[in-house]
Amino acid sequence: MSVLLLVLMFFSLMYKRKFIPFIFILSGITVSLLNGNGLQQTALEFSSSFWNVILTIGLNIVTIVAFSEYVNKNGSTKELVSLVYKPVGKIKDRYLILAVFYLIGLLLSVVITSASALSMIFMSTVFPILVSKGISKDGAAAMITSIGVIEFGPLKSSTIYMAEEQNKHIYDYVMNEQVILFIGIAVVGAISHYFWQCYLDKRLGFIEDKSNKGDEFDSKHKVNMLVALLPLLPLFLILFERFFTDFNLPLWGVGVVCISVSLIIDLRMRKFSIKEQVLFFYNSVSNSFFFIVSIIIGGKFLVSTLPIENVVNIYSNMHLSTINPIVFSSVLVLIMVLSCTLLGSGTVSFITIVAIMSKLKLTSMTQFSSTFSSVQMISGVGRSISPISPTVLLCSNISQVSLFSIIIRNIVPAMSVTFFSIIYSNI
Secondary structure, rough: OHHHHHHHHHHHHHOOOHHHHHHHHHHHHHHHHHHHOOOHHHHHHHHHHHHHHHHHHHHHHHHHHHHHHHHHHHHHHHHHHHHHHHHHHHOOOOOHHHHHHHHHHHOOOOOOOOOHHHHHHEEEEEHHHHHHOOOOOHHHHHHOOOOOOOOOOOHHHHHHHHHHHOOOOOOHHHHHHHHHHHHHHHHHHHHHHHHHHHHHHHHOOOOOOOOOOOOOOOOOOOOOOHOOOOHHHHHHHHHHHHHHHHOOOOHHHHHHHHHHHHHHHHHHHHHOOOHHHHHHHHHHHHHHHHHHHHHHHHHHHHHHHOHHHHHHHHHHHHHHOOHHHHHHHHHHHHHHHHHHHHOOOOOHHHHHHHHHHHHHOOOHHHHHHHHHHHHHHHHHHHHOOOOOOOOOHHHHHHOOOHHHHHHHHHHHHHHHHHHHHHHHHOO
């Protein structure tokens, strides 16, 4: 059965053209065979990694991603953006408006977990507002590419993964390990965007287009409160379940409840047919499995076959506790950002790094807890300055701003957030 599972996974990844998890699994098989294990033993190791991920992190990820994508499809996220815009339009300072929308974007990224989806929503709603307020297209597009790269909140795949690695309840991990760091990152990011975009607009001689002063946002649009608050339902349920009940629902259970409520509401409003909903969720679960869960499975399998402990046991078991936290956190955070920049995605680097650190039992050492929180939360920061990041490519194409300009506009905010995270790791 384990051999059959390995073969099915192998050919499924080939058919779906998902090469990163395919390479992970192939490398794991090669290493395992070189270590002297037979095919059956190798398949058993893979089966162990597969079911360990599927029955814990995997179920959480596919249900939460499915809900997030569905509320984006049914228009709930746009209604939520409409709701939060109303008070922002009264601000006079245009760069303060940009900074406020950055903060709003970070908050919305808690419930809109796809950086690309959030960027598309902001490009269609917020981008015209910022341009009409007198901000350059370069500055507006750059800010929008940076709002979805902070991995904060119980719905983020990396948060789920790290909480599982540290054997913590998702609520405890978010409140005890993430909140303070997130507030600091939000403030530092907003301030750096405010001054850096203002400086570059003046330095590069940006001329405000006074002919386009009409606010392209429909301020008279009546927001459907029920629909607008739907993306926040998982947060409400997690808090309610945590403080007022003893149910102790797993995160995938919360996701199933949220999906069920969304489906019922949309069926009553006749937005989609049952067939359309079933097809959507099939595609969503399939995509999240092959894009995210399969990478985690492949990464865990590869790391399980590596003789890491044999290599480091002679030294590390005696001296792990004496590792200089400042050097360790600085190197780890910078490696994470650099890897994300080169790959255009932080998922692969983050999972690989944490899987190795977990095998060395570093994730359980309290002296490094803030370091791993920093690495987890900024694991996607490199996407805002990566020329192959889907979000940067998307915003560049829609705004007709060059990739180089967006990257230059995001360098200072990305560096500011990174250095703040390093400092936080050593407080």
